[in-house]
Amino acid sequence: MELSTVPDALAGAFRDAFAEEPSGVWSAPGRVNLIGEHTDYNHGLCLPVAIPRRTYVAARRRDDRLVRILSRQVPGERTIPLDGLLQGSRGGWAAYAVGVLWALEQAGHRVGGLDVAVDGRVPLGSGLSSSAALECAVAVAAVDLFALEGFDGDEGRRALAQVCVRAENDVAGAPTGGMDQSASLLARRDTALLLDFDGDVAPRHVPFDLAAHGLSLLVMNTRAVHSLDDGQYGNRREECAAAVAELGVGSLRDMALADLDGSLRRLSSDLLRRRVRHVLTEIDRVTRTVAALEADDFAALPSLFEASHRSMRDDFEISCAELDTAVETARTAGALAARMTGGGFGGSAIAIVPASGVDDISSAVESAFSAKGFREPELFPVSAGGPAMREPWTGGR
Numbered sequence: 331m332e333l334s335t336v337p338d339a340l341a342g343a344f345r346d347a348f349a350e351e352p353s354g355v356w357s358a359p360g361r362v363n364l365i366g367e368h369t370d371y372n373h374g375l376c377l378p379v380a381i382p383r384r385t386y387v388a389a390r391r392r393d394d395r396l397v398r399i400l401s402r403q404v405p406g407e408r409t410i411p412l413d414g415l416l417q418g419s420r421g422g423w424a425a426y427a428v429g430v431l432w433a434l435e436q437a438g439h440r441v442g443g444l445d446v447a448v449d450g451r452v453p454l455g456s457g458l459s460s461s462a463a464l465e466c467a468v469a470v471a472a473v474d475l476f477a478l479e480g481f482d483g484d485e486g487r488r489a490l491a492q493v494c495v496r497a498e499n500d501v502a503g504a505p506t507g508g509m510d511q512s513a514s515l516l517a518r519r520d521t522a523l524l525l526d527f528d529g530d531v532a533p534r535h536v537p538f539d540l541a542a543h544g545l546s547l548l549v550m551n552t553r554a555v556h557s558l559d560d561g562q563y564g565n566r567r568e569e570c571a572a573a574v575a576e577l578g579v580g581s582l583r584d585m586a587l588a589d590l591d592g593s594l595r596r597l598s599s600d601l602l603r604r605r606v607r608h609v610l611t612e613i614d615r616v617t618r619t620v621a622a623l624e625a626d627d628f629a630a631l632p633s634l635f636e637a638s639h640r641s642m643r644d645d646f647e648i649s650c651a652e653l654d655t656a657v658e659t660a661r662t663a664g665a666l667a668a669r670m671t672g673g674g675f676g677g678s679a680i681a682i683v684p685a686s687g688v689d690d691i692s693s694a695v696e697s698a699f700s701a702k703g704f705r706e707p708e709l710f711p712v713s714a715g716g717p718a719m720r721e722p723w724t725g726g727r
C-alpha cells in the first residue's frame with residue numbers, strides 16, 4: 331500500500347469500528363541504532379536514526395475514562411479502563427498505548443478516554459522499536475487532543491519521551507532505557523541523533539545523508555524472535571547494575587576507559603568483566619563514530635561497526651546465529667560496515683552499503699539464510715526519517 335494512503339484507510343477503519351470520524355491521524359517512526367547498544371541505561375551514548383517505517387494512529391477523545399483500541403494488524407477490539415490500569419492489564423500490545431495515558435496522568439497532566447485505531451507499519455518483534463513507535467504516536471495524539479502543555483520543541487519532546495519510557499517500564503513491563511522513545515520523538519531527516527543519557531544533556535543532530543555519498547542503509551530483519559520483556563534484556567540490565575555496585579560508582583559512565591583494565595580487575599567475575607568492557611568500549615565507539623560522520627570520514631566506520639558487533643557477540647552476548655550470518659554475509663558481499671542493532675537476541679542488523687549494491691547484498695543474505703535453514707529475512711533500505719507528528723490528514727473520504 332502507498333504510504334500516503336495509510337491515514338485515509340486508517341480513518342476508514344476507525345469509522346467502521348466506532349461509527350464516528352476520528353479527530354486526526356498521528357504517526358511516529360521506528361528506529362535503527364547506528365551504534366551504542368545497551369548504553370542508554372548505563373548513562374552512556376547512542377546514535378539512533380528514525381526510519382520511514384511508522385506506526386499510525388487515528389484517534390478521538392471520549393467523554394469517559396475508557397480507551398477503546400483496535401489494530402489493523404491484530405484481530406479484535408479491546409476496551410481498557412484508564413483507572414486501575416496497573417492492576418492486571420499488564421501485557422499485550424494495547425498496554426503500550428494505554429500506558430502512555432496513564433503515564434501522562436502520573437506526570438500531572440489531565441487526560442481522558444480515547445477511541446484509537448492503530449496501523450503499525452514497523453515490523454513487530456523486529457528490534458526496530460515498534461513498541462516505541464506506538465507509544466510515541468499515541469503520545470503526540472494525546473498532547474494535541476487534550477491540549478497538554480509543556481511538550482513543545484526539543485525540550486518538550488524530551489519530557490514526552492520520559493512519559494513514554496515510564497509507560498513501557500511500568501505498564502508494559504519492559505525494563506528498557508530511553509533510546510527508542512527519544513529517537514521516535516526527536517529524530518530529524520538525514521541526520522543521526524546523538525543521545526547522551528548522563529544527566530540533562532541536549533541531543534545533537536549529526537549529519538547522516540548517506541545518499542549524498544552514494545551509500546544506502548540496509549535493514550536486515552532476521553525474523554529471529556526478539557522480545558524485550560522476556561527477561562534476557564532485563565538480565566543484562568541487572569548484570570550492569572551488579573557491576574556498578576561492585577565498583578562503587580554512580581554508573582558505568584563514571585568509569586574511565588583509560589583505566590579499563592584496572593576497573594575490570596576489581597570485578598568479581600569474568601562475566602561482569604565482559605559486560606563492563608562492552609559498555610565502556612561501546613560508548614567510546616559512539617564518540618568515534620560521531621567524529622567520523624562530522625568529518626565526513628566514512629572510511630572509519632567499518633572497523634567501528636565490526637568492533638561493536640564483536641563486542642555484542644562475545645562480551646555482551648546478545649547476538650545470535652541469524653544476526654551473525656546477516657552481518658558476516660553482508661560484509662563479504664560488499665557492505666562497507668555492518669552490525670546488529672537494538673536490544674539483540676534476534677531482531678535486526680544494519681549494513682551501510684553502496685547504493686548500487688543493495689540488491690546483490692540482499693540476495694546474498696537471503697541465500698545464506700536459506701542455506702542455513704533460517705526463516706526468510708526481510709531486507710529493505712531506509713533513509714533517516716523525521717519524528718512523530720500529526721499527519722496532514724484533514725478527514726473525509
Ligand code: GLA
Nearest residue numbers: 367368506507508509672673
Ligand atoms: C532496546 C531498548 C533500548 C536500548 C536498546 C539497546 O531497543 O528499548 O532502550 O537499551 O535495546 O541499545
